[in-house]
Amino acid sequence: MLTGREQDIDEIAAHCEAARFVVLACEPGLGATTLLEEGIVPELARRGFITVFVNDYRGRLFATGIKEKIADAVREQVDDRFFAEVESLSQMLSRIRGRTDRPVALVFDQFEDYLRMHAGTDVSDEFDADLSRTVAEWHGQVVIALHKDALPDFQRLSQYIPNLLGTCIDLQGLPRDAARQMLSAEANAKGVTVDSNTAEALVNAPSAEFLGRAHPYYLMQGLKRLIEGAKTNAKEKKSPPPIKLTLETIAAYGGADRLIRESLDDVITSLRSNHLDLFFRWGNILISPEGQRLGVSEKGLLEYAGKLNRFGMSLIPLLMEMGLFRNIDTAHGPRYEFARASMAPLVKDWWKRREAWLIAREKRQFRIRSISLAAGSILLVYLMWVVMTWRR
Numbered sequence: 324m325l326t327g328r329e330q331d332i333d334e335i336a337a338h339c340e341a342a343r344f345v346v347l348a349c350e351p352g353l354g355a356t357t358l359l360e361e362g363i364v365p366e367l368a369r370r371g372f373i374t375v376f377v378n379d380y381r382g383r384l385f386a387t388g389i390k391e392k393i394a395d396a397v398r399e400q401v402d403d404r405f406f407a408e409v410e411s412l413s414q415m416l417s418r419i420r421g422r423t424d425r426p427v428a429l430v431f432d433q434f435e436d437y438l439r440m441h442a443g444t445d446v447s448d449e450f451d452a453d454l455s456r457t458v459a460e461w462h463g464q465v466v467i468a469l470h471k472d473a474l475p476d477f478q479r480l481s482q483y484i485p486n487l488l489g490t491c492i493d494l495q496g497l498p499r500d501a502a503r504q505m506l507s508a509e510a511n512a513k514g515v516t517v518d519s520n521t522a523e524a525l526v527n528a529p530s531a532e533f534l535g536r537a538h539p540y541y542l543m544q545g546l547k548r549l550i551e552g553a554k555t556n557a558k559e560k561k562s563p564p565p566i567k568l569t570l571e572t573i574a575a576y577g578g579a580d581r582l583i584r585e586s587l588d589d590v591i592t593s594l595r596s597n598h599l600d601l602f603f604r605w606g607n608i609l610i611s612p613e614g615q616r617l618g619v620s621e622k623g624l625l626e627y628a629g630k631l632n633r634f635g636m637s638l639i640p641l642l643m644e645m646g647l648f649r650n651i652d653t654a655h656g657p658r659y660e661f662a663r664a665s666m667a668p669l670v671k672d673w674w675k676r677r678e679a680w681l682i683a684r685e686k687r688q689f690r691i692r693s694i695s696l697a698a699g700s701i702l703l704v705y706l707m708w709v710v711m712t713w714r715r
Contacts, residue, residue, distance in 0.1 A: 325362045326508060328354070329499020331494065332362040337365055338490050338572055339428060339464045346477075346487075347468040349494035350533070352665030355468045358494070359432050363466065372428035373400050373419065373466060385449050390415055393427060394442040401425060413456040416463035427463035430705030435473035439618070442476070442654045455483030470664065472615065496536030502526045505539065506546055515550050516567045524570060528579035540665040544586040545579065554574070587669045590645060598638045601631040606674040609661065616667040618651065618658030 325332070338345045349355050353464045356378070364374045375391055375396045393415060394407040401423045407415065416427050431437070441447035458465050469477060474488075481487040497505065502520045510517040525531060551574075553566045576582040594602060608619050609626055619627075625635045639659060642648035647670075649662045661667050 496533035502537035
């Protein structure tokens with residue numbers, strides 16, 4: 324949903340028309356991918372650019388894949404006889420512009436993945452230089468989106484690109500009015516109605532707040548959970564549509580904030596007991612103290628599993644199938660991490676609640692054992708007294 328992002332789209336498109344290298348930096352989950360794919364790419368196409376959206380940096384041959392994607396875009400949008408040749412990225416964009424009289428706009432999403440997957444290798448050195456020449460020679464337009472925590476790694480390109488962050492746009496959360504509209508539009512698309520009080524409660528939930536605005540990912544997580552629950556209840560009660568979400572619906576989950584914080588609970592707790600225990604154990608190494616996701620090798624996960632090691636090889640593919648995990652190739656080998664960086668705070672919240680529950684359970688069991696031991700001791704003393712009295 325692009326509600327509330329019109330100004331961002333206009334600003335980025337204007338920079339592109341002015342031939343400025345654009346960097347879009349944001350916190351995870353603020354909707355950069357949607358903004359680029361559904362907003363920027365169509366807008367740049369409308370303004371005469373040949374648009375290419377890139378978000379796959381896997382493997383040593385990813386740069387070749389990007390060039391093939393550019394060639395596909397040229398054939399689809401302008402010239403059906405265009406094909407890639409053995410040339411640099413900059414040379415290819417120059418050839419396209421000379422042949423079609425239209426510039427190419429390369430829109431790189433999730434560029435932090437590239438920075439992590441390719442660092443300090445011949446592949447990264449070559450692509451860094453090739454991309455930088457493309458930016459410097461202005462044969463095509465480049466837009467790069469990445470998470471803010473990747474900006475220090477991104478600085479490695481400053482040796483090639485002067486004033487690297489000269490046009491750096493800081494993507495903010497959604498204005499609250501736009502967030503309410505987004506919720507209503509998304510619910511309507513799912514055949515559900517959200518009343519104004521329910522939307523207000525979601526938008527004002529502490530878990531959905533981001534620097535005085537609304538965080539799209541957490542809002543959508545809360546709404547998704549509400550819709551799934553409402554449709555399940557309607558199906559069980561055989562209620563006819565339409566389904567309307569009200570404050571009573573939110574109250575059933577313990578309030579809007581709890582609804583959002585626990586939005587991954589149903590997925591996580593669907594794991595069977597041993598897998599759930601291991602997933603809890605892995606939380607220590609998959610999430611930083613600040614709540615950020617961390618990538619861990621398969622060997623690292625299995626070694627940290629301890630006595631639950633035998634369940635690791637079945638849990639990893641299961642978590643990927645459930646959409647909780649993804650794997651990426653880095654310069655140090657494959658790593659597993661949460662599928663979205665925005666998931667980490669939600670999983671961390673679940674982890675803290677489960678830790679508190681386990682501690683409380685251990686205390687209860689300790690009290691029960693203590694009481695049982697005390698009661699047993701009293702009974703034993705009493706029996707001894709009875710025996711001694713009887714012998715007398």
